[in-house]
Amino acid sequence: xxTAHDTVDFDEALAMFEPVLGIETHVELGTNSKMxxxxxxxxxxxxxxxxxxxxxxxxxxxxxVNRTAVESTIRMGLALNCSIAPWCxxxxxxxxxxxxxxxxxxxxxxxxxxxxxxxxxxxxxDDGPRVFRVEIERVHMEEDTGKLxxxxxxxxxxxxxxYSLVDYNRAGIPLIExxxxxxxxxxxxAPQVAKAYVAELRDLMRALGVSDVRMEEGSLRCDVNVSLNxxxxxxxxxxxxxxxxxxxSVERAVHSEIERQAAVxxxxxxxxxxxxxxxxxTGRSTSGRSKEQAEDYRYFPEPDLVPVAPSEEWIxxxxxxxxxxxxxxxxxxxxxxxxxxxxxxTIVNAxxxxxxEAAIADGVDPAAARKWWTGELAxxxxxxxxxxxxxPVTSAQIRRVEELVADGSLNDKxxxxxxxxxxxxxxxxxxxxxxxxxxVVSDDSSLLAAIDEALAAQPDxxxxxxxxxxxxxxxxxxxxxxxxxxxxxAAKVRALLLERLGVSE
Ligand SMILES: [Zn+2]
Numbered sequence: 001x002x003t004a005h006d007t008v009d010f011d012e013a014l015a016m017f018e019p020v021l022g023i024e025t026h027v028e029l030g031t032n033s034k035m036x037x038x039x040x041x042x043x044x045x046x047x048x049x050x051x052x053x054x055x056x057x058x059x060x061x062x063x064x065v066n067r068t069a070v071e072s073t074i075r076m077g078l079a080l081n082c083s084i085a086p087w088c089x090x091x092x093x094x095x096x097x098x099x100x101x102x103x104x105x106x107x108x109x110x111x112x113x114x115x116x117x118x119x120x121x122x123x124x125x126d127d128g129p130r131v132f133r134v135e136i137e138r139v140h141m142e143e144d145t146g147k148l149x150x151x152x153x154x155x156x157x158x159x160x161x162x163y164s165l166v167d168y169n170r171a172g173i174p175l176i177e178x179x180x181x182x183x184x185x186x187x188x189x190a191p192q193v194a195k196a197y198v199a200e201l202r203d204l205m206r207a208l209g210v211s212d213v214r215m216e217e218g219s220l221r222c223d224v225n226v227s228l229n230x231x232x233x234x235x236x237x238x239x240x241x242x243x244x245x246x247x248x249s250v251e252r253a254v255h256s257e258i259e260r261q262a263a264v265x266x267x268x269x270x271x272x273x274x275x276x277x278x279x280x281x282t283g284r285s286t287s288g289r290s291k292e293q294a295e296d297y298r299y300f301p302e303p304d305l306v307p308v309a310p311s312e313e314w315i316x317x318x319x320x321x322x323x324x325x326x327x328x329x330x331x332x333x334x335x336x337x338x339x340x341x342x343x344x345x346t347i348v349n350a351x352x353x354x355x356x357e358a359a360i361a362d363g364v365d366p367a368a369a370r371k372w373w374t375g376e377l378a379x380x381x382x383x384x385x386x387x388x389x390x391x392p393v394t395s396a397q398i399r400r401v402e403e404l405v406a407d408g409s410l411n412d413k414x415x416x417x418x419x420x421x422x423x424x425x426x427x428x429x430x431x432x433x434x435x436x437x438x439x440v441v442s443d444d445s446s447l448l449a450a451i452d453e454a455l456a457a458q459p460d461x462x463x464x465x466x467x468x469x470x471x472x473x474x475x476x477x478x479x480x481x482x483x484x485x486x487x488x489x490a491a492k493v494r495a496l497l498l499e500r501l502g503v504s505e
Contacts, residue, residue: 006263010255011188013228013262019190020235021183021254022225023134025201026175028144028218029072030211034172035143036063036106036305041174043217047167055143055172057102062304065090069141069174070113070308072210074318076176077114077139079204079325087309088113090141090302098166099145107142107177109299113308114139119204120327121196122345123189129345130189134197135181141308146171157277176210182235190226190258195251198222199351202247203326215246215387222250223275226257228265236261237271241278241285246387247351252283260285280385333357337366350374351388362395368402369395376416380423397422400429413486414438441488444496447480450488451497454479466501473497 034041037054053061077084091109117136122129147170152162178201186193202220205211213220222245227238239261244253261271276285324332330353334344337360347353352373359369373388381388401418404410410418410433421432433439441447454476455462464472473494480493498504 006267007256007259008262008266010259013258014188014190016230017228017236017258017262017265018184018231019186019254019258020227020229020238021180021186021190021194022238023180023183023194023197023250024223024225025178025198026144026221026223027178027201027205027211027213028220029069029174029176030209031066031068031072031174033066035066035069035141035174036172039172043219045169047165048169050169051171056168057100063106065305065308066174070310071318072174072208073113073139073141073176074310074315075208075322076178076205076210077117078315078319079208079322080114080117080119080136080139080178082114082117082136082139084310084315085111085113085115085308086312087111087307089307090305091299092302093142094298095296098164099148100171101146101168105143105145106302106305107299108140112138112140113310119197119200121193121200122348123192123196124342124345124349125189129341132183132186132189132193132196134183134193137179137181139176139178142175142177144170144173144175191251191254194224194254195247196349198250199247199348200326203353207323207326207329209323216390218245221245224250224253224257226254226261227271228258228261236265237273239271239274239276241276242288244278246280248385249278249280253278253285256284337370339370343370346374350378352378355388359395359398362399364395364398365402368398372398372401372419376419380420384423391423392425393419393422397429404429404433408442409433409439411440411487411489414440439487441484442492447484447488447493447496448500450480450483451476451493451500453483455497455500462501465498465503468503470498470503470505 031041033039034055037052039052039055040050042050054063074084088108088111090106091111092104093107093109094104096103115138117139119134119136120131121134122131146166146168148158149165149167150156150158150161151165153160158164180197183193202213205213211219221243224241224244225238226241227236229236239257241253241257244250257276264271275288277288278285330344330348333353334341347356347370350373355373356369359373360366377391377393378388381391401410401415405412405415417436417438418429418432421436422429426432426435457479458475461472461475465476476497477490477493481488481490
């Protein structure tokens with residue numbers, strides 16, 4: 001039997017097996033009040049201060065549906081090219097766990113509000129951008145559960161905890177769940193397709209204004225299903241990795257699960273149907289519980305709520321409120337910026353489209369906006385495990401760095417260090433330049449002093465250059481760059497050096 005740490009290399013795994021993905025996404029809607037009561041939904045309030053008899057499930061309390069939540073769900077369904085049910089009901093999902101005081105969650109079961117849609121996503125391949133159509137099984141409404149905190153254990157999970165705390169502020173916040181149909185045919189692009197799909201969903205919801213989609217606050221959470229099968233064979237048994245909470249983690253979770261399952265299958269094991277927990281720190285998952293079947297939840301129609309029956313007129317009215325959708329917006333920006341599809345996709349994949357757009361609107365040169373947000377800033381965010389949007393860099397700061405590069409006070413290498421300082425909280429651009437002593441050394445006398453020092457330290461090299469071996473100059477230039485900590489223009493140092501020694505190229 002294979003352990004969680006035995007893996008087969010990703011490319012090897014996909015040379016043998018075909019992956020099938022499924023993604024369930026829960027999104028907290030940005031309504032002011034909860035799904036079935038008028039309690040507030042603001043994030044970060046003191047525990048159990050945003051509760052009432054309805055969301056605490058007290059006897060005799062009756063729920064009422066939040067109209068805005070229904071509207072948001074229909075708009076999301078329309079944007080995902082779904083059919084909208086003319087009549088549907090809520091259902092009780094029964095389970096025994098203290099995160100829901102009623103012992104059931106109100107959800108939708110066999111009558112989702114929206115169904116049979118699709119979302120096209122683009123991923124970058126060696127042969128250029130490739131579009132995958134991700135089919136949507138359903139978009140349904142439900143309420144969020146409360147938040148449990150398990151204290152005293154080492155894992156933060158209930159097993160081994162001394163006690164648990166529960167906060168019902170989140171219980172009853174409107175959620176929509178978006179479920180894909182099985183995603184096949186991705187091959188080695190599976191992790192990127194999964195990530196691109198979640199990114200596209202996020203952008204879509206932001207554009208619709210139905211949710212703030214802050215993944216770090218848990219307002220968008222993904223469960224990622226993965227299975228592997230031999231080419232032409234039946235689909236394999238799938239695992240479900242729960243609560244994958246960043247775009248990067250979606251990609252990593254699919255990647256690592258493919259490697260894990262391939263190891264199980266190639267060592268004669270059997271993949272078991274289970275939920276797994278993804279760990280951000282290791283990029284791997286561990287086994288959770290074996291998966292409940294739908295019948296374990298004893299779903300039945302919610303008797304306390306009237307059915308939802310949106311009229312044709314209402315649906316058309318909501319269709320009229322759809323904004324420019326992200327795919328169309330990208331096409332428009334690509335044309336406006338005069339860049340190729342590949343270049344645009346690089347910006348999108350870096351998660352930088354809105355940031356670049358905002359920077360350009362703030363007067364940053366378009367090429368500079370693209371260069372910094374998809375280059376150095378993306379690298380820093382990746383190194384620090386942050387979303388690009390979390391970097392505290394403003395358009396004004398990018399403009400200032402560009403000014404300093406243009407007037408020769410900074411070179412690219414120094415500019416990168418300036419951003420590093422800005423992000424580290426060392427102050428604004430000029431403060432970092434001053435604080436770190438970052439400026440191109442341009443006055444000849446200090447450069448000549450550094451050159452003389454380097455020549456004195458390496459007299460044999462100096463002799464070679466004097467004797468006509470101009471290619472030896474690199475050693476002296478390198479030494480000067482080192483003593484000036486990269487703050488000199490290498491071409492200029494070289495010219496000064498040769499002049500100093502009376503040698504020409
Ligand atoms: Zn309430």
